[in-house]
Amino acid sequence: xxxxxxxxxxxxxxxxxxxxxxxxxxxxxxxxxxxxxxxxxxxxxxxxxxxxxxxxxxxxxxxxxxxxxxxxxxxxxxxxxxxxxxxxxxxxxxxxxxxxxxxxxxxxxxxxxxxxxxxxxxxxxxxxxxxxxxxxxxxxxxxxxxxxxxxxxxxxxxxxxxxxxxxxxxxxxxxxxxxxxx
Amino acid sequence: xxxxxxxxxxxxxxxxxxxxxxxxxxxxxxxxxxxxxxxxxxxxxxxxxxxxxxxxxxxxxxxxxxxxxxxxxxxxxxxxxxxxxxxxxxxxxxxxxxxxxxxxxxxxxxxxxxxxxxxxxxxxxxxxxxxxxxxxxxxxxxxxxxxxxxxxxxxxxxxxxxxxxxxxxxxxxxxxxxxxxxxxxxxxxxxxxxxxxxxxxxxxxxxxxxxxxxxxxxxxxxxxxxxxxxxxxxxxxxxxxxxxxxxxxxxxxxxxxxxxxxxxxxxxxxxxxxxxxxxxxxxxxxxxxxxxxxxxxxxxxxxxxxxxxxxxxxxxxxxxxxxxxxxxxxxxxxxxxxxxxxxxxxxxxxxxxxxxxxxxxxxxxxxxxxxxxxxxxxxxxxxxxxxxxxxxxxxxxxxxxxxxxxxxxxxxxxxxxxxxxxxxxxxxxxxx
Numbered sequence: 228x229x230x231x232x233x234x235x236x237x238x239x240x241x242x243x244x245x246x247x248x249x250x251x252x253x254x255x256x257x258x259x260x261x262x263x264x265x266x267x268x269x270x271x272x273x274x275x276x277x278x279x280x281x282x283x284x285x286x287x288x289x290x291x292x293x294x295x296x297x298x299x300x301x302x303x304x305x306x307x308x309x310x311x312x313x314x315x316x317x318x319x320x321x322x323x324x325x326x327x328x329x330x331x332x333x334x335x336x337x338x339x340x341x342x343x344x345x346x347x348x349x350x351x352x353x354x355x356x357x358x359x360x361x362x363x364x365x366x367x368x369x370x371x372x373x374x375x376x377x378x379x380x381x382x383x384x385x386x387x388x389x390x391x392x393x394x395x396x397x398x399x400x401x402x403x404x405x406x407x408x409x
Numbered sequence: 410x411x412x413x414x415x416x417x418x419x420x421x422x423x424x425x426x427x428x429x430x431x432x433x434x435x436x437x438x439x440x441x442x443x444x445x446x447x448x449x450x451x452x453x454x455x456x457x458x459x460x461x462x463x464x465x466x467x468x469x470x471x472x473x474x475x476x477x478x479x480x481x482x483x484x485x486x487x488x489x490x491x492x493x494x495x496x497x498x499x500x501x502x503x504x505x506x507x508x509x510x511x512x513x514x515x516x517x518x519x520x521x522x523x524x525x526x527x528x529x530x531x532x533x534x535x536x537x538x539x540x541x542x543x544x545x546x547x548x549x550x551x552x553x554x555x556x557x558x559x560x561x562x563x564x565x566x567x568x569x570x571x572x573x574x575x576x577x578x579x580x581x582x583x584x585x586x587x588x589x590x591x592x593x594x595x596x597x598x599x600x601x602x603x604x605x606x607x608x609x610x611x612x613x614x615x616x617x618x619x620x621x622x623x624x625x626x627x628x629x630x631x632x633x634x635x636x637x638x639x640x641x642x643x644x645x646x647x648x649x650x651x652x653x654x655x656x657x658x659x660x661x662x663x664x665x666x667x668x669x670x671x672x673x674x675x676x677x678x679x680x681x682x683x684x685x686x687x688x689x690x691x692x693x694x695x696x697x698x699x700x701x702x703x704x705x706x707x708x709x710x711x712x713x714x715x716x717x718x719x720x721x722x723x724x725x726x727x728x729x730x731x732x733x734x735x736x737x738x739x740x741x742x743x744x745x746x747x748x749x750x751x752x753x754x755x756x757x758x759x760x761x762x763x764x765x766x767x768x769x770x771x772x773x774x775x776x777x778x779x780x781x782x783x784x785x786x787x788x789x790x791x792x793x794x795x796x797x798x799x800x801x802x803x804x805x806x807x808x809x810x811x812x813x814x815x816x817x818x819x820x821x822x823x824x825x826x827x828x829x830x831x832x833x834x835x836x837x838x839x840x841x
Contacts, residue, residue, distance in 0.1 A: 272460075272462075272658075273460070273657075273658045273659050273660050275664065275665045278457070278460075278462035278463070281457070281462065281463075282462070282463055285463075353664065353665075353666075353667035353668075354642075354663075354664065354667065374667075376667065379666075379667070382464050386429070387464045387465070388464060389427065389474075389477050389478070389481055390464055390465060390466055390472050390474070390477050391464065391472065391477070391480075391491065391669065391672065391673065391676070392472075392476075392477055392480025392481055392484060392491050392492045392493050392494070392672060392676070393481065393484065393490065393491040393669050393672070394426075394427075394481055394484035394485050394489060394490055394491060394492075395427075395481065396416070396485075398417045398421065398422065398425045398426060399425075399429055400425070400429075400430065401429070401430070402429075402430040402431075402432060402435050403429050403430070403432040404432065
C-alpha cells in the first residue's frame with residue numbers, strides 16, 4: 228500500500244502542507260484493525276478520548292486505554308495500562324491523544340513494539356501533527372495518519388456524518404446499507 | 410504518494426452531493442422528513458446524542474434529515490467543510506455572529522450590503538453589544554483602516570445587492586488574514602456557481618438560499634458554510650471555539666470537532682438556543698431548485714447582460730450599473746471573481762426621478778413589482794417608494810439609493826418579452 232501521508236513527508240515538509248488521506252486508504256485502515264491502544268485515554272466523560280473510545284467500542288473495535296496516571300483503573304470495561312509496554316495483548320493500531328511535541332518518544336516506543344505486537348498503524352488525533360515522527364514511523368513500515376479523528380472518519384465513511392451538515396465528499400447512487408449500533 | 414481523487418464536477422454535485430437513495434425504502438428523491446423528533450435506541454444513546462458524543466438526529470430544531478442533505482450539498486458546492494442551515498439568510502447571519510462575538514465585540518462590514526443586513530448590523534446587533542463599522546468597499550484598505558483590537562470579523566457581499574458592485578475579495582481576505590480574523594462573504598447574489606469565495610481566501614460563506622439557490626420564489630432559507638482552515642486558536646480572540654463550553658459540560662468545540670468545529674458550535678448552541686431552524690419542506694424545495702442551479706444561472710446572466718445592454722441605450726434611462734458592462738467600474742473585478750457572469754440583479758437610474766420610478770413599476774405587465782430577487786420570474790422594485798421610503802433624499806444618497814433608482818432581478822423568460830415589457834413601461838414612465 229502506498230504511503231498514506233502526503234509525499235512531502237519524505238521531502239521538504241512545512242506546517243503549511245495539507246495532509247491527504249484517500250477514502251480507500253482510510254477504509255482499509257479501519258477495516259484492518261481490531262484492537263487499538265489509546266494513548267491519553269481519559270476517564271473524564273467530556274474529554275474527546277473518552278467518547279471516541281466509547282463510540283469505537285460501539286462499532287466493534289476493542290480499545291485498550293493507556294494513561295500513566297491511572298494504571299489498573301477500569302474505563303468503559305477495559306483495564307488502563309501505564310504504558311504501551313505494559314499491555315499484555317496484541318494490538319494493531321495506536322491512537323494518540325497527546326500534544327504534537329511529545330509524539331517522538333511515543334513513536335520510538337511503537338516502532339520498538341511493532342514487530343512483537345503486530346502494530347501496523349499510528350493515528351494522531353485532531354490538531355496533533357509531528358512530521359519528523361511520522362517520517363520515522365513510515366520508514367519503519369508503519370502507516371501514519373495525523374490530524375484526523377477515527378470516530379469522525381468512521382462516521383463519514385459509513386454515512387453517519389451527514390446529520391451534521393458535514394461535506395463527506397461522497398457521491399453515490401447506491402442504496403446505502405443500514406448502519407446498526409451494537 | 411496517493412493522488413487526491415478528482416472531485417465530481419459542480420453540475421454533478423449540484424444534483425447528488427449530500428443525497429443518496431433512502432436505505433429503508435429505496436426512495437431516490439430526498440424525502441421530506443416532516444417530523445419533529447427521532448426515537449432513541451436506549452437511554453445511553455439519548456445521553457450520548459445530547460452530549461454530542463455520538464452522531465445522529467435528536468430534534469428538528471437542531472437537525473433534520475432533509476435539511477442535512479441541503480447542508481451537505483451547499484458545503485460541497487462552496488468547497489467547504491460543513492454547513493448549517495437556518496430559517497432565512499438573516500437567521501444564518503445571526504448564527505454566524507452569535508458564534509463569533511460576545512458583548513463589546515466589533516466587526517467591519519462593507520456598506521454596500523442588502524438593506525436588511527445594514528439594518529440588522531446597524532440597529533439590532535448593537536442591542537446585543539455588537540458594534541459594526543461600515544466602510545466603502547471599493548478601496549480594500551478601508552477595511553484595514555476601520556479595524557480595532559475588538560474586531561472579530563470582516564463581512565462583505567462579493568457581488569453587492571443592489572448596486573452591481575464587485576468587491577476585491579482577495580485583497581480584503583489578505584487584510585483579514587493578517588489581522589487573524591475570519592472573512593465572511595455573503596455569496597447570495599453570485600451563488601457558488603458564479604463565484605467561489607473560499608478560493609480567494611474567505612473563511613465563512615453565508616447565503617440567503619431564498620434567492621437563486623432555491624430559485625423559484627417559493628422557500629425562505631439561509632446557510633452558513635465553513636471552509637475549515639481557519640485557526641481559531643491562533644490569538645485568543647475566539648473563546649467560544651477554544652474554551653470549555655458550559656452549555657455542553659465544558660466541551661471544547663475546536664478541539665473536539667476540528668475543522669467543522671464552527672459549524673457544530675453554531676448548530677449546538679446558537680441554533681439550539683435561539684431556534685431559527687429551517688423547515689424540512691423549505692429544504693426540500695431548495696434541494697430541488699439547486700439541481701438546476703448551473704442551467705438557471707447561465708440563463709440568468711445571459712438575460713441580465715442582454716437587458717443591461719438594451720437599457721444602456723434606452724432614451725428613458727440615465728445610467729445602468731451592471732458589472733457585465735464595460736462602462737462599469739467593477740467590470741475588471743467581475744471578470745476576475747465572476748468569470749461566468751456578474752449575476753442578474755442590478756440597478757438603473759431613470760430620467761424623471763422619483764415619479765418616473767413609481768410610474769415604471771406601475772406600468773410593467775410581465776415583470777413583477779415585489780421585494781425579492783433571484784426568482785425564475787423577472788422582478789422590479791423602486792426602493793425610494795418602497796423599501797427605503799422612510800429615508801429622506803440625503804439618507805437615500807448616503808445609502809447609494811437615489812430617488813431615480815430602480816432595481817431589476819432578471820429572470821428566465823424569453824429575452825424579447827422582457828425587453829418589450831421594459832420598453833413599454835419605460836415609455837410610460839416618462840409621461841408625467
